[in-house]
Amino acid sequence: MSRAERLLDLIEEFRRRRRAVSGRDLAQVMGVSIRTLYRDIASLRALGADIEGEAGVGYVLRSGFLLPPVMFTAEEVDALVLGALWVADKGDALLAEAARKAMARLTAVMPIELVDRVEAQYVVVGQSEHSDQETINMATVRQTIHREHKLLINYCDAKGVSSGRVIWPFMLIYFNGGRLISAWCELRNSIRHFRTDRIDSLLEISSRYPSRRHALIKLWREAETCANLDK
């Protein structure tokens, strides 16, 4: 086994492990001495790999490095393209832009034949009802969801009456016609949905909501399942 091959195998081993792994373990797997293993790590670092090592803990490969190519089938490419087209059309402005960028990134690492498939533009999203555009910054909403923070919104209901609400947002629902924020509402003491185009303004509260996001999602899914069974 050449050294180059061994270095690539070592990267693969890091990727397989995911958790911290000791130098001794790696040396054994690779069939080399611990001294050589340390040198291999140093070489990979010199090549740009972000490998973190902590005494008493072990090594972990922090971010992606020299990946095998993702070999999509043509149909998988079609699916990604179609999905991105839908998000670009029906998502909020920031997410729409993100979809375009994501496809550009993927296209950049594809072989030519698959690039041709992307550029053929033969899968299309059909036209549908007008999508109501919100004025709020959806990136703030996403961030608030991920930090599990409370959100203060100025909400305008169907009758045009504005009210301030403190909510715990945990999910976003995308329709052809617009977007909803699913949240626990402190005013109503239950899960409520808020149309993003009816939110005049919002403010992230730097206070973590007492329930966990995944638990609220689970609660929501159970309520949806009951609602569907009732039909």
Added chain:
Amino acid sequence: MSRAERLLDLIEEFRRRRRAVSGRDLAQVMGVSIRTLYRDIASLRALGADIEGEAGVGYVLRSGFLLPPVMFTAEEVDALVLGALWVADKGDALLAEAARKAMARLTAVMPIELVDRVEAQYVVVGQSEHSDQETINMATVRQTIHREHKLLINYCDAKGVSSGRVIWPFMLIYFNGGRLISAWCELRNSIRHFRTDRIDSLLEISSRYPSRRHALIKLWREAETCANLDK
């Protein structure tokens, strides 16, 4: 410069060039002799790179090999997830499956933090009208489109009357409620749309249609633009 580093630089050079490049050029760029360059090529091939070399022409890296990681932002991941969810829900059965598989492939090469983002399942596609499921094999339709072949379909119109049609399919349109094939229809001598759930059966004709697919798409887009301007 270590040899491992040089091999990686050589891969990068191949990726940069895209066209065939001679061994002599590469040797000069890498600062090594032509003999060493040949050995480096052999080493890369041993590592799995698909490098094609032709006397009088030069070298070309055929397919992807050891790519830099695709560094998606969190929002780009959200966009891909949401798109895949839509296709999984509203696409034909094969394309839905392809969406799931594509996301699995992408997830496998993502850093942990982004995998967490995928698994959070906090972006959701809202429920909408029932999607009419076709019985035909949509992979055959896609293949026919790409080969620019004619397609024989047994079509059932809105009144329930069946008729055989020879069409030149060039595009697929996906709605929440179903799918359409856009095609030039030999019977009507113009572009028509066919609901996939009304096609009883189909047969690819191994005969290339006389127009080019991209020209038909262009024609279709121009007609759609005129239709939109008339509103």
Added chain:
DNA sequence: ATGACTACTGCCATTTTTTGACACTCATCT
């Protein structure tokens, strides 16, 4: 504080690999 477990570096003799130069073969295109 101590011990176990770990990452890390320098040094050295020995082994292994790599290099460039040279000579040669073969394929494709004009």
Added chain:
DNA sequence: AGATGAGTGTCAAAAAATGGCAGTAGTCAT
């Protein structure tokens, strides 16, 4: 036929890699 290229084997010299050893330093549990 000639030009342009890919490709392989051999060799002496140079460079790189290896494992063992000795040492430094950090984290965690007792």
